[in-house]
Amino acid sequence: MQIQVKRDNEYVPDIAKLVKKTKMTEYEILFEFVFDNQEVRDLFTYIPGQFVQLSIFGIGEAPFSISSTPTRKGVLQLGVRNTGDLTAAMHKLEIGDKVGIRGPYGNGFPINKLKGHNLLFVAGGIGLVPLRSVINYVADRRDDFGKVTILYGSRNPEERVFVDELEKTWSKIPDFEVLQTVDQGNDTWEGNVGVVTTLFKKCLVDSKESMALICGPPVMYKFVVRDLLNLGFARDEIFLSLERRMKCGIGKCAHCQVGHKLTCMDGPVFTYFEAERLQESI
Amino acid sequence: MPTYTIRKDEIPKLVETLKEKYEVYGPVPRRTSHVFDKLDDVSKLDLDYDSTIMSPKKYLTPNRQVLMRVGLKETTLEDTANESTMDTPRILFGVHACDINGILFLDKVFGGKYQDVYYASNRENTTIVGLNCISPCKYGFCRSVDKNYVFEGYDLFLTEVSDTHYYVHVGTPKGDRIITYAPELFSETSIGDNDLFKTALRKKHENHPDELYLDYIHETLDMAWDDEIWDELGELCMNCGSCAMTCPTCYCFDVEDDVDLSLSTVERTRKWDTCLFHDFALVAGNHNFRGHPPSRLKYRFYHKFRAAIHDHGEIACTGCGRCIEACPAGISIKDVLHRLQDYWASSPTVTGG
Ligand SMILES: Cc1cc2nc3c(=O)[nH]c(=O)nc-3n(C[C@H](O)[C@H](O)[C@H](O)COP(=O)(O)OP(=O)(O)OC[C@H]3O[C@@H](n4cnc5c(N)ncnc54)[C@H](O)[C@@H]3O)c2cc1C
Ligand code: SF4
Ligand code: SF4
Ligand code: FES
Numbered sequence: 001m002q003i004q005v006k007r008d009n010e011y012v013p014d015i016a017k018l019v020k021k022t023k024m025t026e027y028e029i030l031f032e033f034v035f036d037n038q039e040v041r042d043l044f045t046y047i048p049g050q051f052v053q054l055s056i057f058g059i060g061e062a063p064f065s066i067s068s069t070p071t072r073k074g075v076l077q078l079g080v081r082n083t084g085d086l087t088a089a090m091h092k093l094e095i096g097d098k099v100g101i102r103g104p105y106g107n108g109f110p111i112n113k114l115k116g117h118n119l120l121f122v123a124g125g126i127g128l129v130p131l132r133s134v135i136n137y138v139a140d141r142r143d144d145f146g147k148v149t150i151l152y153g154s155r156n157p158e159e160r161v162f163v164d165e166l167e168k169t170w171s172k173i174p175d176f177e178v179l180q181t182v183d184q185g186n187d188t189w190e191g192n193v194g195v196v197t198t199l200f201k202k203c204l205v206d207s208k209e210s211m212a213l214i215c216g217p218p219v220m221y222k223f224v225v226r227d228l229l230n231l232g233f234a235r236d237e238i239f240l241s242l243e244r245r246m247k248c249g250i251g252k253c254a255h256c257q258v259g260h261k262l263t264c265m266d267g268p269v270f271t272y273f274e275a276e277r278l279q280e281s282i
Numbered sequence: 283m284p285t286y287t288i289r290k291d292e293i294p295k296l297v298e299t300l301k302e303k304y305e306v307y308g309p310v311p312r313r314t315s316h317v318f319d320k321l322d323d324v325s326k327l328d329l330d331y332d333s334t335i336m337s338p339k340k341y342l343t344p345n346r347q348v349l350m351r352v353g354l355k356e357t358t359l360e361d362t363a364n365e366s367t368m369d370t371p372r373i374l375f376g377v378h379a380c381d382i383n384g385i386l387f388l389d390k391v392f393g394g395k396y397q398d399v400y401y402a403s404n405r406e407n408t409t410i411v412g413l414n415c416i417s418p419c420k421y422g423f424c425r426s427v428d429k430n431y432v433f434e435g436y437d438l439f440l441t442e443v444s445d446t447h448y449y450v451h452v453g454t455p456k457g458d459r460i461i462t463y464a465p466e467l468f469s470e471t472s473i474g475d476n477d478l479f480k481t482a483l484r485k486k487h488e489n490h491p492d493e494l495y496l497d498y499i500h501e502t503l504d505m506a507w508d509d510e511i512w513d514e515l516g517e518l519c520m521n522c523g524s525c526a527m528t529c530p531t532c533y534c535f536d537v538e539d540d541v542d543l544s545l546s547t548v549e550r551t552r553k554w555d556t557c558l559f560h561d562f563a564l565v566a567g568n569h570n571f572r573g574h575p576p577s578r579l580k581y582r583f584y585h586k587f588r589a590a591i592h593d594h595g596e597i598a599c600t601g602c603g604r605c606i607e608a609c610p611a612g613i614s615i616k617d618v619l620h621r622l623q624d625y626w627a628s629s630p631t632v633t634g635g
Contacts, residue, residue: 008361008399009350009399010396010397010398011350011550012349012361013359015357057352057550058352058354058539058545059539060537061537084566098357100359218569243565244571245562247537247552248535248537250396251394252398253535253536253537253552254533254557254585255536255563257589258571259589260584260588260589260592261589262593265395279507280571280572
């Protein structure tokens with residue numbers, strides 16, 4: 001069960017302070033926030049795959065997936081790419097600076113359905129941000145899940161995020177397999193070169209007892225899904241997380257409509273069965 | 283259940299009495315049409331109106347609504363939700379069934395899992411006096427979408443039963459209060475009044491055409507996704523947004539942080555927006571999920587007759603006809619639905635639309 005902080009006005013965020021900032025790549029920073037209010041700090045919890053609405057006052061508000069795991073209480077991390085007004089201002093934040101945060105919103109990944117299954121994660125670029133929440137959740141609740149395979153693709157070695165966790169943490173966990181690939185290597189890259197789907201041939205993915213979780217740039221979904229279907233995954237055993245423009249996060253502004261559903265309320269996680277029925281979704 | 287009659291020529295007196303306790307708004311003539319406006323001058327009230335340019339949604343979810351005020355220096359938040367609880371309660375006088383249905387739809391949008399406190403306080407503070415349409419308006423097609431009557435959503439509801447009288451239904455305690463403020467103007471109904479009411483309804487049935495079939499509209503819109511009609515209409519549509527602005531059920535909004543000149547306070551403000559505008563589905567990196575103009579026009583239809591059914595269990599169109607009247611490109615939602623349904627759902631064409 002999820003305990004929500006009762007609030008009269010859902011649009012008014014709680015104030016949080018930046019406590020840690022870790023540069024991951026030229027454009028991506030991992031932020032860690034702590035709520036000012038003790039009660040909020042105690043009650044704030046979430047499901048991997050949910051998102052928050054973050055305010056930089058004077059600039060606006062935008063949705064970000066939660067990248068930390070609820071199994072590690074008191075930690076709220078967001079991995080953010082610098083791509084526009086608000087995210088640029090975020091990148092300029094200093095330790096101690098205040099932001100507004102409200103949420104968590106959206107459905108998140110169906111943890112209970114995933115339990116007892118082998119999990120295949122397919123991430124592209126910063127698509128690893130929301131998936132990292134599930135991966136660390138699984139790592140912390142190892143007995144509840146089967147074998148874990150993580151396939152990660154990036155444009156080049158420098159653009160990879162969470163490299164330490166990929167190479168030093170996850171790959172060392174029993175029954176965790178991590179495979180990486182880049183579209184374009186460099187002088188020091190000795191790993192795979194090619195799009196993320198080329199990794200399917202390099203590992204033994206058994207669709208039996210398995211569920212697939214994918215997140216990445218829109219172009220990635222079509223090819224990954226096609227291969228997963230060929231491997232024998234059912235349409236409702238494939239979960240993907242979608243992104244749309246958002247203003248409210250709570251089903252009121254209609255900016256995030258995708259087909260006949262709302263990304264913020266019905267998603268952002270959809271099964272491929274649903275996504276196939278949502279016009280323009282992938 | 284008590285019902286009443288009131289003399290039509292007593293309406294100005296009723297409004298004058300109510301103005302002691304309420305701000306009263308109603309239809310008044312403006313150029314060739316009507317608008318809902320504050321009844322400073324009661325003689326301007328014209329209940330014999332066809333339709334209004336804007337729907338009464340402007341009183342429940344205004345075009346500009348400050349959500350909160352933020353002090354930038356100390357990061358202080360001031361919730362402005364209470365400010366939208368107006369001190370003086372409001373009455374919207376003479377609201378047609380289509381528009382009451384529009385409000386019932388907005389109730390669903392702004393209610394649900396996450397209550398919208400701004401809407402809720404405006405709604406709570408508003409009393410609605412409905413008005414039955416015995417004759418259809420020029421552009422409306424309410425009966426075709428089953429929105430020509432209401433079961434609820436009104437506090438009082440007036441039906442013209444003769445040249446001299448309205449029949450009055452009381453829907454809520456709020457409506458009952460109006461009766462108690464001016465009891466001398468209302469008479470309890472007799473059997474004769476009931477007969478007049480039935481005759482009025484019969485006349486209404488005869489007057490209102492049922493000219494559209496919406497069976498399978500859900501499937502139609504999915505199947506017609508690549509229909510050439512969208513490109514054809516997209517050529518005409520200027521993406522001006524007039525259709526959405528005037529529509530009683532279009533509710534999309536944008537949120538902006540308005541910073542004051544001294545750069546010390548921010549008013550986070552929501553403003554009407556529409557899926558017709560270019561940047562509605564634009565995301566970072568300049569990726570636009572609906573960059574092509576026809577896709578935006580199509581989406582307005584898709585949202586109203588497909589997504590709204592998923593979100594709220596009903597279509598988001600009351601058949602008020604405002605968008606038909608407002609469209610500078612001459613696009614008629616009724617004609618478009620007609621064409622789609624004729625082709626994709628084999629609907630029997632009743633009139634030529
Ligand atoms: C559910 C969800 C989860 C997300 N998770 C992450 C994440 O973990 N890390 C990350 O870096 N980015 C994430 N994004 C994308 C992120 O929201 C955008 O990068 C961000 O809004 C860009 O804002 P900006 O002001 O910098 O860009 P601008 O281009 O200046 O955008 C202006 C405004 O448009 C809206 N907007 C623009 N792009 C998007 C978008 N893609 N989605 C929603 N609204 C948008 C926002 O309201 C934004 O404030 C997520 C988006 C969604 C919908
Ligand atoms: S879509 Fe047009 S006819 Fe339907 S409710 Fe809106 S303005 Fe009225
Ligand atoms: S009013 Fe007409 S021209 Fe303007 S956006 Fe609507 S359909 Fe297009
Ligand atoms: S973000 Fe406003 S409805 Fe989904």
